[in-house]
Amino acid sequence: MVNEVCFKNIDKDKAWKLDVYQSTGGYNVLKKILQEKTDPATIIDELKTSVLRGRGGAGFPTGLKWSFMRRDDPGQKYIVCNSDEGEPGTCKDRDILRYNPHALIEGMIIAGYTIGASVGYNYIRGEFWQPYERCEEAIEEARAAGLLGKNIFGSGFDFELHSHLGAGAYICGEETALLESIEGKKGQPRFKPPFPASYGLYGKPTTINNTESLASVPEILSRGGQWFLDIGKPNNGGSKLFSVSGHVNKPGNFEVPMGMPFSELLEMAGGVRHGRRLKAVIPGGSSVPILPGEIMMDTNMDYDSITEAGSLLGSGAVIIMDDLTCMVSVLANLSHFYMSESCGQCTPCREGTGWLSRVVHRIEHGEGRMEDLDMLFDVAVKMGGNYYEREGGRTICALGDAASMPVLSFLKHFRKEFEYHIEHKKCMVARY
Amino acid sequence: MSDASTVTIEIDGKTLEVKAGVMLIDIADDANIDIPRFCYHRHLTIAANCRMCLVDVENAPKPLPACATPVMDGMKVHTKSARAIAAQKATMEFLLINHPLDCPICDQGGECELQDVAMAYGGDVSRYTEGKRVVKDKDIGPLISTDLTRCIHCTRCIRFGEEIAGLRELGATGRGENMQIGTYIEHAVSSELSGNVIDLCPVGALTAKPSRYSARAWELNQYPSIAAHDCIGSHLSVHTFRSDTNRIVPIENSEINECWLSDRDRFSYKGLTSRDRLLKPMIKMDGQWRETDWQTALEKTFAAMQDTIRNYGADQIGVLASPNSTLEELYLLKKLTSNIDCFNFDHRLRQLDFSHQDQAPMIPTLGSSITDLESLDSVLLIGSNISKEQPMLGIRLRKAQKKGAKICQINHRVYDLRMPCEVGIAAHYRNLVLELAAVAKALNIDSSLLPHAANTLFVQAQILEKHSQIAEILKNGEKSHVILGNQAISSPYYSLVEIFARAIATSCNCLFGYLTDGANATGAWLTGAIPHRDYNGASQKTAGLNAQSMLEQPRNLYLLHNIEIDYDCADPVTALSAVASSDFVVCMTPYVSSDMQNYADILLPISPYLETSGTFINIEGRVQTFAGASKLKNSEARPAWKIIRVLGNYFDIDGFEFNSSKEILEEIERTIGEFKGDNTATITEATALADKEDVIYRCSEVNMYHSDSIVRRSEPLQNTPEAKEDRIHINADLAKKLNLERATQVLVKHGNKTIAMHLAIDDTVANDCAWTSFATATSKKLGPMYGVIELEAD
Amino acid sequence: MSKSLSQLVSSKAVAEVELWISKYPAEQKQSAVMAALRIVQDENGGYLNRELMDGVAGFLDMPFIAVYEVASFYSMYEHNPVGKYKICVCNSISCMINGSEKIIDYLEKKFGIGVGEVTKDGRFSIKEVECLGACVGAPMMMIGKEYYEDLTPEKIDIIIDGLK
Ligand SMILES: Cc1cc2nc3c(=O)[nH]c(=O)nc-3n(C[C@H](O)[C@H](O)[C@H](O)COP(=O)(O)O)c2cc1C
Ligand code: SF4
Numbered sequence A: 001m002v003n004e005v006c007f008k009n010i011d012k013d014k015a016w017k018l019d020v021y022q023s024t025g026g027y028n029v030l031k032k033i034l035q036e037k038t039d040p041a042t043i044i045d046e047l048k049t050s051v052l053r054g055r056g057g058a059g060f061p062t063g064l065k066w067s068f069m070r071r072d073d074p075g076q077k078y079i080v081c082n083s084d085e086g087e088p089g090t091c092k093d094r095d096i097l098r099y100n101p102h103a104l105i106e107g108m109i110i111a112g113y114t115i116g117a118s119v120g121y122n123y124i125r126g127e128f129w130q131p132y133e134r135c136e137e138a139i140e141e142a143r144a145a146g147l148l149g150k151n152i153f154g155s156g157f158d159f160e161l162h163s164h165l166g167a168g169a170y171i172c173g174e175e176t177a178l179l180e181s182i183e184g185k186k187g188q189p190r191f192k193p194p195f196p197a198s199y200g201l202y203g204k205p206t207t208i209n210n211t212e213s214l215a216s217v218p219e220i221l222s223r224g225g226q227w228f229l230d231i232g233k234p235n236n237g238g239s240k241l242f243s244v245s246g247h248v249n250k251p252g253n254f255e256v257p258m259g260m261p262f263s264e265l266l267e268m269a270g271g272v273r274h275g276r277r278l279k280a281v282i283p284g285g286s287s288v289p290i291l292p293g294e295i296m297m298d299t300n301m302d303y304d305s306i307t308e309a310g311s312l313l314g315s316g317a318v319i320i321m322d323d324l325t326c327m328v329s330v331l332a333n334l335s336h337f338y339m340s341e342s343c344g345q346c347t348p349c350r351e352g353t354g355w356l357s358r359v360v361h362r363i364e365h366g367e368g369r370m371e372d373l374d375m376l377f378d379v380a381v382k383m384g385g386n387y388y389e390r391e392g393g394r395t396i397c398a399l400g401d402a403a404s405m406p407v408l409s410f411l412k413h414f415r416k417e418f419e420y421h422i423e424h425k426k427c428m429v430a431r432y
Numbered sequence B: 001m002s003d004a005s006t007v008t009i010e011i012d013g014k015t016l017e018v019k020a021g022v023m024l025i026d027i028a029d030d031a032n033i034d035i036p037r038f039c040y041h042r043h044l045t046i047a048a049n050c051r052m053c054l055v056d057v058e059n060a061p062k063p064l065p066a067c068a069t070p071v072m073d074g075m076k077v078h079t080k081s082a083r084a085i086a087a088q089k090a091t092m093e094f095l096l097i098n099h100p101l102d103c104p105i106c107d108q109g110g111e112c113e114l115q116d117v118a119m120a121y122g123g124d125v126s127r128y129t130e131g132k133r134v135v136k137d138k139d140i141g142p143l144i145s146t147d148l149t150r151c152i153h154c155t156r157c158i159r160f161g162e163e164i165a166g167l168r169e170l171g172a173t174g175r176g177e178n179m180q181i182g183t184y185i186e187h188a189v190s191s192e193l194s195g196n197v198i199d200l201c202p203v204g205a206l207t208a209k210p211s212r213y214s215a216r217a218w219e220l221n222q223y224p225s226i227a228a229h230d231c232i233g234s235h236l237s238v239h240t241f242r243s244d245t246n247r248i249v250p251i252e253n254s255e256i257n258e259c260w261l262s263d264r265d266r267f268s269y270k271g272l273t274s275r276d277r278l279l280k281p282m283i284k285m286d287g288q289w290r291e292t293d294w295q296t297a298l299e300k301t302f303a304a305m306q307d308t309i310r311n312y313g314a315d316q317i318g319v320l321a322s323p324n325s326t327l328e329e330l331y332l333l334k335k336l337t338s339n340i341d342c343f344n345f346d347h348r349l350r351q352l353d354f355s356h357q358d359q360a361p362m363i364p365t366l367g368s369s370i371t372d373l374e375s376l377d378s379v380l381l382i383g384s385n386i387s388k389e390q391p392m393l394g395i396r397l398r399k400a401q402k403k404g405a406k407i408c409q410i411n412h413r414v415y416d417l418r419m420p421c422e423v424g425i426a427a428h429y430r431n432l433v434l435e436l437a438a439v440a441k442a443l444n445i446d447s448s449l450l451p452h453a454a455n456t457l458f459v460q461a462q463i464l465e466k467h468s469q470i471a472e473i474l475k476n477g478e479k480s481h482v483i484l485g486n487q488a489i490s491s492p493y494y495s496l497v498e499i500f501a502r503a504i505a506t507s508c509n510c511l512f513g514y515l516t517d518g519a520n521a522t523g524a525w526l527t528g529a530i531p532h533r534d535y536n537g538a539s540q541k542t543a544g545l546n547a548q549s550m551l552e553q554p555r556n557l558y559l560l561h562n563i564e565i566d567y568d569c570a571d572p573v574t575a576l577s578a579v580a581s582s583d584f585v586v587c588m589t590p591y592v593s594s595d596m597q598n599y600a601d602i603l604l605p606i607s608p609y610l611e612t613s614g615t616f617i618n619i620e621g622r623v624q625t626f627a628g629a630s631k632l633k634n635s636e637a638r639p640a641w642k643i644i645r646v647l648g649n650y651f652d653i654d655g656f657e658f659n660s661s662k663e664i665l666e667e668i669e670r671t672i673g674e675f676k677g678d679n680t681a682t683i684t685e686a687t688a689l690a691d692k693e694d695v696i697y698r699c700s701e702v703n704m705y706h707s708d709s710i711v712r713r714s715e716p717l718q719n720t721p722e723a724k725e726d727r728i729h730i731n732a733d734l735a736k737k738l739n740l741e742r743a744t745q746v747l748v749k750h751g752n753k754t755i756a757m758h759l760a761i762d763d764t765v766a767n768d769c770a771w772t773s774f775a776t777a778t779s780k781k782l783g784p785m786y787g788v789i790e791l792e793a794d
Numbered sequence C: 001m002s003k004s005l006s007q008l009v010s011s012k013a014v015a016e017v018e019l020w021i022s023k024y025p026a027e028q029k030q031s032a033v034m035a036a037l038r039i040v041q042d043e044n045g046g047y048l049n050r051e052l053m054d055g056v057a058g059f060l061d062m063p064f065i066a067v068y069e070v071a072s073f074y075s076m077y078e079h080n081p082v083g084k085y086k087i088c089v090c091n092s093i094s095c096m097i098n099g100s101e102k103i104i105d106y107l108e109k110k111f112g113i114g115v116g117e118v119t120k121d122g123r124f125s126i127k128e129v130e131c132l133g134a135c136v137g138a139p140m141m142m143i144g145k146e147y148y149e150d151l152t153p154e155k156i157d158i159i160i161d162g163l164k
């Protein structure tokens, strides 16, 4: 059961064209919904049945999120798609934008209908110029075919869709920073409450979903929530895109059933490069705790299993590291990333990310002190909370937590390597 | 039992019944429970970015910011539990890693919020051994010093600009730890309220440039006082070091200035130590100035007055007083002048049209309270640049506008009021009358009630879209206000302006009011500092000459109280020639200028504001008394009321035995009784509108940093770009018509004066209008504030 | 007085900005600021200057500082000259463990410039950037608007040779 949902047409020639999409039933379910004026509650129920969990990282059930919108309240509402894809390791949404833009468009129209929004914005990261152009073409095709615009399928339902291009800021993937960015401001997250469902884009009720979440909706609704759920496992419905990168022979994006053993996914990606030993895996994008290879080999790829194993499924970015990887330099790289990407508004993150990054960098370069290790752990906890004790972070948005989790987990699993660096002023493993 | 709108919560074991939805920090503040904070400020929106106010809420998965957490029923909060303290200490540690720990050399030392909180929450040994961030300082003008390495990024200053000042000049550029507060492109900030960020900044990143490093906070004495440069009367605290004023900060007063202060009120004190200060009485003898003692000076003054009375009659004395004079000074001057039968006494120095003065209301006021402005839903400003002329009222109107009020202005220029304007009409002073007539016409007022001069204009008026719009807005407002500003009152057609403004207000059931010049015009009307009425509007046996006539028909002797005739009168050229041609000029003045040395015969040093006590009545009619705070070293200046008292004694007038300004005030209260402002009036007298000629009309606005002699001598204020604005502004159409599109300098001919001025092409200016800044070194060479001028390329 | 946008950029660029403005509610012109900055930057050879930022502010009725904030927040806006070909090499985790640092070294040697510098002839500049979202093609880089993945020194030579 691979390539059933978002990658359904991936192998077809010009998979992104409207006719190809329609050749496999594309836009049929939209037509049905609009013509039959399906009760939005029914759509939401179907999504709840499917247990589609948000693919952006937090895994929040999409059906439940949509139910927060007060559809019948007067005034403008918005559906916003998060195609900012910036989490290191993650590159799946890019392929949806490139190869299956119509699934996203159909998903957004259905979302708009369900939550009562007549306008949607797709926030595409600025670097994704080609994917953006693909989407623009697809929007043009859809508009020409009467799938966007006024009175779609003669149903009286109007829907407009626009792309908004980012300009280089990971933080704009955070949903409220993304809204600020569409509003023409710096991408600084808003504090919540209020949540976007009551105060979103331009202050209007807004639902924000990830590209993959939205692109999954048409297939779920046409084949049924139960069908989708059954692809995966209870509480972890459907198939999911995994971006497998790092030290594998055949890196790539794979759409596979939730709950697939990690070992199988690794196999699909051609196994560890040069037949080396699997040392460590970051199973859900750079923000989630790292796990040693042995643990991963016994884990399945679904939200619950990975949580149980001590990490998070996150955005589904699986970063594979072989035994020649220096864990100190990897953490230095990750910490540098969060330092560069902190928006700067709240104290613990603005100051903490730089502190962490500098200390790890120092250790990497042989200038560490043993007491740095406990201090790193402590600083990470004070900024982003303690993942292992389920204590949340102290920042406005989850970037603080995201910067802290790698530090905590690297120290938990690979402390020895840090100690070696400090003691010997050099690395335990050969560097690339 | 709590109903739907109240909830029961517990903070630190204290059970509280509170309003639902209010933020925890406000509840804690009201209950005197201390929660540390930096970014939160009750007059600004919530940012929740400093994370200092984290508290421990039971069942929450993480500590929550008290400033952004609304209370919910049953909430149990601990502000001092181990979890709360740990979170607060952690934030403190993060804030301090990049903050210089050099409090002893920081100007904020001793009154720094960070320092205070660090005492309570900071650890003593820093674990941070990496390099500290250093931020290059920016020059943002003469008023504010930046020390951005100290900045803790609370964004209060940025929110202030956006939310209160209505002008975004400071921002946070860059991101992450490189985020910096500033203007990005280095330039002087221009907001008339910029100094407030000094108070808002919790650390020493933004400090007052004029007082920087001059004294430590704990060495200062504090005296409450009232601001003296506009008709608002902001409350302020004068901080003195030894006997000098070291700085001025606002005192919170929710009904007047909240916690804000205009830059003019904050920094004018620098003028007190100007080298121009007159330190001793001086007499001109044979063309030479000599220092003298008080007794000689006062005797000479008395003798000169007596000579004039004896030889030419008391009517040959002209007395002009600043509208910034205290109630006590004006009262005594009135008592003195009327007792010697001199009625040429006026404070309306910047007024040109007096034709309707007999019908003026008893005492002009705003017609509402300052706080009431916030709840207006429509406003028509006529001849008013309110945001610069009365910055505190600008703040209130901005609040109203944010809540949906519609702001309309009819001005010589469409002013940037730092808030969106629904309708803005630019018209020169002649057309302004016609624009008002058109609005009145759009309102269908009963023209038979208009006096003849106005009625003809009404008949001619053409209603355009903009006039109907204003009419609709005023009519539809539940609470609307028509306000005549400083520039309306100065208009050569003030009477016509007022007639139409009143007609508009009456027809829409609007409030009606004035914004007068100076700090105490209301008090001046009340004490009869006008030639045609006695105290409290009572009639008087004769009417004297008004300020303008006194200068147009030169007197034999002038007594000038606290004014510089060439800056403070509407027509500087006429004023100067009047005093030049008179026999004797007495200046009661804190300053001496070379012009003054030319025209004066006796200089009597008076204590300026901050060095004397007295009372101002603000535009709402609020009576506010203040005491002296500082004193200039080596100065023999005396409070003006004492000088007038001595003159009264010399003239042997009864009732001049005062030992303090308080005794004078008590007498005022006894004679005048309780003061009630009343704006009602029916105006039928008017100056006729001159025929339209194809000419250029000069219109002026008093430059806010040249409004009175103290302000004009405050060096930091004089160094602002605003103070230096001294160009003649015309719009592109006029520039084209005059072939001046590429000119940068022009010759301006006004009356028999021609001077060169810099030209600004500015499309906010009305057609056929040349707008100038007034009370400046340039404007004083140029004749009256308003008038027909000629322009040509230089 | 700052110049208006139409005095600073081509009418085509202005029209493009107008098109972006039309995507947002009429009273939300400011939403087009990111697009506007990108458009004027492209036309100005890849970087912004004060005049352009002020022009955008005027065109969108924004305070200058609000435009500066945006222009300095997002990493794709440049404030100093860049090469005709701005080579952005991803140096985040997946690329890094696949040798992106060697790619940067190679480019530095090839052009004789360091990261953040421009070649003398103005054709190339190198920038180190965070994750570009093409991790399964690591190591990778972006030149202008184009992505190049699975890089090796040989492949880089071919790519650079292919640039006009
Ligand atoms: C720092 C940060 C970066 C994020 N980046 C992304 C992103 O690139 N794409 C995304 O879909 N969600 C991202 N998220 C998650 C979003 O905030 C949000 O939860 C998601 O878009 C919701 O969509 P979903 O419910 O469909 O997953 C990010 C969150 C944080 C805190
Ligand atoms: S956690 Fe970091 S990225 Fe998130 S709001 Fe705070 S400073 Fe910005």
Ligand code: FES
Residues within 6 Å of the ligand: B036, B037, B038, B039, B040, B047, B048, B049, B050, B051, B052, B053, B054, B065, B066, B067, B068
């Ligand atoms: S005061 Fe609450 S976060 Fe700053």
